[in-house]
Amino acid sequence: MRKKVTIVGAGNVGATTAHWLAAQELADVVLVDIVEGIPQGKALDLLQSLQVEGCDVNVTGSNDYGPTADSDIVVITAGFPRKPGMSRDDLVRANAEIVGAATREAVKHSPHCILIVVTNPLDAMCEVARRVSGFPRERLLGMAGVLDSARFCTFVAMELGVSVSNVQAFVLGGHGDQMVPLPRYTTVAGIPITELMDKATIDRLVERTAKGGAEIVNLLKAGSAYYAPGRSIIEMVEAILKDKHKIMPCAAYLQGEYGIKGLFIGVPCQLGEKGLEKVIEINLSAEEKAALDKSAQAVEELVKTLP
Numbered sequence: 001m002r003k004k005v006t007i008v009g010a011g012n013v014g015a016t017t018a019h020w021l022a023a024q025e026l027a028d029v030v031l032v033d034i035v036e037g038i039p040q041g042k043a044l045d046l047l048q049s050l051q052v053e054g055c056d057v058n059v060t061g062s063n064d065y066g067p068t069a070d071s072d073i074v075v076i077t078a079g080f081p082r083k084p085g086m087s088r089d090d091l092v093r094a095n096a097e098i099v100g101a102a103t104r105e106a107v108k109h110s111p112h113c114i115l116i117v118v119t120n121p122l123d124a125m126c127e128v129a130r131r132v133s134g135f136p137r138e139r140l141l142g143m144a145g146v147l148d149s150a151r152f153c154t155f156v157a158m159e160l161g162v163s164v165s166n167v168q169a170f171v172l173g174g175h176g177d178q179m180v181p182l183p184r185y186t187t188v189a190g191i192p193i194t195e196l197m198d199k200a201t202i203d204r205l206v207e208r209t210a211k212g213g214a215e216i217v218n219l220l221k222a223g224s225a226y227y228a229p230g231r232s233i234i235e236m237v238e239a240i241l242k243d244k245h246k247i248m249p250c251a252a253y254l255q256g257e258y259g260i261k262g263l264f265i266g267v268p269c270q271l272g273e274k275g276l277e278k279v280i281e282i283n284l285s286a287e288e289k290a291a292l293d294k295s296a297q298a299v300e301e302l303v304k305t306l307p
């Protein structure tokens with residue numbers, strides 16, 4: 001039997017994720033949205049594209065959660081994106097309500113699913129989903145680190161004129177302006193970038209990465225990024241569906257790792273069929289640890305504002 005993945009929110013990120021998922025024949029897909037006709041129309045369009053592609057998976061669109069029953073994974077992308085001049089944190093009130101409602105319905109129909117939260121502000125929305133679902137941390141993760149790392153890798157590859165597939169990077173911390181790209185753990189064909197670029201160049205790329213979402217929001221003027229976010233969600237979904245034991249940065253509920261307790265923060269996570277298998281603790285320099293603590297503090301402040 002094929003696996004089933006529900007995507008709540010059939011907007012830019014949700015529909016793009018559905019596209020990647022279906023085109024890779026990873027699972028049957030159910031798209032849910034509150035706007036009548038949108039999930040149904042996008043699902044039908046996508047299904048017809050799969051005939052040309054030669055992919056045999058089902059894509060269903062719905063305004064209720066009935067068709068989502070017994071999903072293996074539920075991805076929550078429902079909610080408002082940023083507009084130019086807004087920070088992710090400005091979305092907290094409106095999106096907390098939406099993520100709360102979506103989580104409640106989703107877990108009622110799929111009590112054993114793994115939840116992946118995408119809606120911003122990411123780390124606070126993960127906390128909303130945790131409170132509503134009561135899920136253990138193994139089955140509740142947030143997507144941001146794969147995207148932030150992809151942005152950093154892309155900028156490094158552009159700067160050096162090398163293949164993107166040569167570059168590996170880790171971005172830790174909350175998904176906000178305080179995120180923590182780690183140049184020491186960023187390599188090009190195994191060579192640390194600190195050997196290949198001067199500090200000023202690295203600092204410039206780190207800064208561009210931290211503001212990577214806003215750069216796209218300012219260019220698009222209406223809406224925020226969705227191709228790279230959609231593909232990053234697939235990276236997590238695939239690792240879980242295929243039980244890959246793959247390590248990637250995800251927002252996980254920390255229970256003392258990195259000296260942080262009771263908060264969702266982006267850290268290296270090993271993902272497999274049960275969801276989060278392990279939080280990997282890496283050695284951080286005093287400067288990196290201070291940056292991670294600052295990022296965690298920003299998440300904590302935001303979580304305090306949750307209704």
Ligand SMILES: NC(=O)c1ccc[n+]([C@@H]2O[C@H](COP(=O)([O-])OP(=O)(O)OC[C@H]3O[C@@H](n4cnc5c(N)ncnc54)[C@H](O)[C@@H]3O)[C@@H](O)[C@H]2O)c1
Nearest residue numbers: 009011012013033034078079080081118119120143144229
């Ligand atoms: N974590 C990340 O790295 C990351 C990356 C990109 C976007 N995002 C966030 O993802 C969210 C979605 O972005 P987008 O560009 O797809 O926005 P969008 O406006 O294109 O789509 C959002 C969709 O959610 C739907 N929706 C609203 N309330 C709902 C509800 N209660 N139930 C079901 N559906 C509901 C809307 O009708 C809309 O179709 C935003 O909060 C954005 O900031 C996060």
